[in-house]
Amino acid sequence: MPAEWIQNEEIEKALIMHVSIGHEDRRQTKDSIAELERLANTAGATIVGSITQHRDRPTPNFFIGSGKLEEIQLACRRANANLVISNNELSSVQVNNLDIALNIKVIDRTELILQIFARRAQSSEAQVQVELAQLEYLVSRIPVSAKQQRFKGGIGMKGPGESPFQLRNEPMRKRIKDLKRKLAKIQQRRHRTRGRRPWPSVALVGYTNAGKSTLLNAFTEAKAYVDDRLFATLDTKTRLVHLSEGNKILLTDTVGFIRQLPHSLVASFKSTLDEVRESDLLLIVADAGHLHVADHLKIVAKTLKEIGADNVPSLLLLNKCDNLAARNALHDLLLEHPRAITLSATKRQGLVIVKDRITEHLHQM
Ligand SMILES: Nc1nc2c(ncn2[C@@H]2O[C@H](COP(=O)(O)OP(=O)(O)OP(=O)(O)O)[C@@H](O)[C@H]2O)c(=O)[nH]1
Ligand SMILES: [Mg+2]
Known part of the structure; x- marks a missing residue:
């Protein structure tokens, strides 16, 4: 699970980055950044700054432009930040590239929300639901190229249409199946009780x-x-x-x-x-x-x-x-x-x- 930074007891110092794409409503942007700050606080992080940029469209490699990348790097160093939270949803490639270029852990809004849910889930049902959501999210982030890269079968291969990445993630997919089964059972139980309401x-x-x-x-x-x-x-x-x-x-x-x-x-x-x-x-x-x-x-x-x-x-x-x-x-x-x-x-x-x-x-x- 990608929850290691949150389980870490020391307080994270986070820098927020936000890119306004096209004609974004400034008021909504402000509110959504303020909300991200609250989410970060809920997760136990302290916000040490935020950097925004306006672009017509995101760059495929880093989401932001190279000038902004340098600015973020500098701001992180100055504020001693050890986490960057993107208010925009990033692709796995962008997260990886930013991680490497900044040498700091980078997460996006979705991952932050998932981690808060993971930490707060109390009942076994909520825990199953959150784990399922996290796994589905991880699977959805398999780079498209890895998803599309097909092997034509052959010795040792599970069959046509399985990429090496998918094979490596077999346990993850099995876990998803198990969790779905578990949830279905809980749901059935709920249905039965509901009928008797x-x-x-x-x-x-x-x-x-x-x-x-x-x-x-x-x-x-x-x-x-x-x-x-x-x-x-x-x-x-x-x-x-x-x-x-x-x-x-x-x-x-x-x-x-x-x-x-x-x-x-x-x-x-x-x-x-x-x-x-x-x-x-x-x-x-x-x-x-x-x-x-x-x-x-x-x-x-x-x-x-x-x-x-x-x-x-x-x-x-x-x-x-x-x-x-x-x-x-x-x-x-x-x-x-x-x-x-x-x-x-x-x-x-x-x-x-x-x-x-x-x-x-x-x-x-
Ligand atoms: N001033 C004021 N504060 C309130 C009132 N109702 C709730 N609050 C406060 O609002 C905050 C959130 O309340 P919750 O009841 O936890 O809100 P919730 O909708 O259950 O929130 P989630 O579980 O996060 O979705 C708490 O600090 C409450 O004390 C109210 O009538 N007046
Ligand atoms: Mg509540």
Whole structure:
């Protein structure tokens, strides 16, 4: 597993590199770099600087131009950085070339997210899902030339169409198969329990750090892990919530979404996300005070579509209304989403309204 830098106890000093390609929205770029910094912090690294560049297109060898390469080299030396994190997704060839040219470990955003997931996965299901995602990611990074390089069979060869690289990675592919089998079993078990569900199921979804776990805790006595970090929750937790006399729901907390969520992760978390797709109702939680809440809502909608849950009815919850930034943003947000419910999970304000609206919705079913 490519997780050695994170398991290393000493704090990594990381330099961020970002290349704006074509006409990139500057505001979004800024937000995405800030988010990468938070991800790096979550992974235990300290950011010592960032270098950005604008290009019409990336270079095939290094992604960046040779002048920028020198600048990064110098900046790393000055800041004593021992890690470079690219906000752009890099090919394996580019990672290798940068590693060698800079003589420093280089990772990209996808690998960073995968490593955070690997470190945070608690339940055996989440661990299987993360390992599968990491392996799929590694396999997807086999250079195209190695994938295409075919041997025409012959003595000692497994058969036509197997490249030496693929043969060397046979154990990896076998492990992927085993993990998929394991996950399928867990999924079957989930299906069986789901069929016996006595109460309607409601899932909390939303951008990472929106306050989903805090809300689950506010509704129940659950002790879901809450943290002001990205990806605090990787394991789904389901709890019974009492709505009103004779009305209960099963409320499930889920893993948060983020822009550029690695595809292999979405694929391996599919069984967890089935919970979302098969819910009777979604509670989309948003941090109303976040500067980019509108972007977050778009990313959540896009991710829900990606996992086939865009047809599930939903209520929008504008959370963190106890803070000033959220209150200031409410006017515009409510114009855009007039049916949204405003609340504060930490102050337990607005919870009764949420319960009433859930009840109302379930009665209409
Ligand atoms: N001010 C304020 N902060 C809140 C509120 N709800 C949650 N938070 C804070 O927001 C941070 C993230 O909360 P979580 O509940 O862990 O968020 P999450 O959506 O579960 O995050 P992931 O599990 O990472 O997807 C924590 O520091 C919470 O204390 C709220 O109503 N008001
Ligand atoms: Mg959470």
